[in-house]
Amino acid sequence: MNKKTIAIDMDGVIADIETHLITFYKEKHGIEISREGIQGLSEEKAFPIKEDLHSIVNSKGFFRTIPVMPDAVESLRLLQENFEIFIVSAAMEFPVSLGEKFEWLKEHFPFIGWENIILCGSKRIINTDYMIDDHPKNLDSFTGKPIMFTSFHNTEKENYLRVNTWKEAVAFLHQTL
Amino acid sequence: MNKKTIAIDMDGVIADIETHLITFYKEKHGIEISREGIQGLSEEKAFPIKEDLHSIVNSKGFFRTIPVMPDAVESLRLLQENFEIFIVSAAMEFPVSLGEKFEWLKEHFPFIGWENIILCGSKRIINTDYMIDDHPKNLDSFTGKPIMFTSFHNTEKENYLRVNTWKEAVAFLHQTL
Numbered sequence: 001m002n003k004k005t006i007a008i009d010m011d012g013v014i015a016d017i018e019t020h021l022i023t024f025y026k027e028k029h030g031i032e033i034s035r036e037g038i039q040g041l042s043e044e045k046a047f048p049i050k051e052d053l054h055s056i057v058n059s060k061g062f063f064r065t066i067p068v069m070p071d072a073v074e075s076l077r078l079l080q081e082n083f084e085i086f087i088v089s090a091a092m093e094f095p096v097s098l099g100e101k102f103e104w105l106k107e108h109f110p111f112i113g114w115e116n117i118i119l120c121g122s123k124r125i126i127n128t129d130y131m132i133d134d135h136p137k138n139l140d141s142f143t144g145k146p147i148m149f150t151s152f153h154n155t156e157k158e159n160y161l162r163v164n165t166w167k168e169a170v171a172f173l174h175q176t177l
Numbered sequence: 178m179n180k181k182t183i184a185i186d187m188d189g190v191i192a193d194i195e196t197h198l199i200t201f202y203k204e205k206h207g208i209e210i211s212r213e214g215i216q217g218l219s220e221e222k223a224f225p226i227k228e229d230l231h232s233i234v235n236s237k238g239f240f241r242t243i244p245v246m247p248d249a250v251e252s253l254r255l256l257q258e259n260f261e262i263f264i265v266s267a268a269m270e271f272p273v274s275l276g277e278k279f280e281w282l283k284e285h286f287p288f289i290g291w292e293n294i295i296l297c298g299s300k301r302i303i304n305t306d307y308m309i310d311d312h313p314k315n316l317d318s319f320t321g322k323p324i325m326f327t328s329f330h331n332t333e334k335e336n337y338l339r340v341n342t343w344k345e346a347v348a349f350l351h352q353t354l
Contacts, residue, residue: 086302095279103272116299117297119296119297120294120296121291121293122292125184125303125304126303127304
């Protein structure tokens with residue numbers, strides 16, 4: 001039997017963009033952003049220099065140097081034994097990120113083959129059994145089982161099954177087997 | 178009502194890779210490859226310096242400079258009135274192509290927004306109403322209505338509804354409305 005398929009997002013799910021932006025704001029602007037203080041805020045409100053936020057994430061090297069989310073590597077390796085994993089990232093808004101995201105995956109997740117990587121705009125035409133994402137807009141149109149990965153900006157959203165960590169995600173998916 | 182969706186391939190469908198390779202072989206190697214002579218041959222047999230073929234298509238600038246397929250621009254603009262178009266290209270095998278394909282689309286098809294571009298490995302998890310592609314391997318796993326766009330390497334394949342030109346593709350799709 002074919003393995004069930006999981007579409008896994010990058011930023012906020014396997015790539016720790018929150019830590020990356022907090023570090024960036026501190027180093028570049030001397031601004032301390034507290035993790036507790038941004039819970040429930042939109043990305044624009046959490047990182048308030050708005051024009052700057054867009055230019056930061058569109059700058060060369062930004063995506064290439066994002067830290068990996070805790071436990072993500074071990075969890076995906078474990079899940080791959082029982083599921084087929086696709087990395088599905090909405091990268092088209094930031095064209096500079098295309099090559100960098102590919103290189104980042106090759107470095108940190110070398111066990112994910114190029115056949116299983118998708119860089120897209122909208123995720124509306126992605127068809128897998130599960131989708132793990134931090135953005136409600138991606139989960140809203142999904143026709144399989146959506147799983148929301150907790151991020152500061154989605155703590156107030158109640159619509160989806162939620163996992164707070166990769167350990168929780170693995171535990172949930174394993175009990176579906 | 179939502180428009181029906183079409184996944185449209187790039188190489189061999191809106192990007193004329195055959196002409197591009199013929200020109201390249203002539204200019205680089207002085208080898209004349211005749212269009213008639215390669216009908217029904219695989220890509221590897223049609224362009225026989227195999228190692229070279231892989232390094233050609235993976236070299237900087239190759240995808241950025243492919244000519245546009247005849248009538249593709251006008252046809253996609255016309256189809257967009259009645260369908261939602263997604264450009265879906267298997268680009269991951271050639272990472273250099275990622276940024277170049279995005280730039281190429283922006284130049285030649287500026288009316289296709291970034292939300293509707295997908296650069297992927299396998300197309301197995303793409304879910305649209307129609308898929309226009311020249312490679313049987315992409316159409317085989319497709320769950321919507323597959324449409325084969327004629328290319329030298331697929332002339333012997335009989336499994337799919339075939340269109341030989343963009344005018345034929347538009348005519349077929351319009352009669353489904």
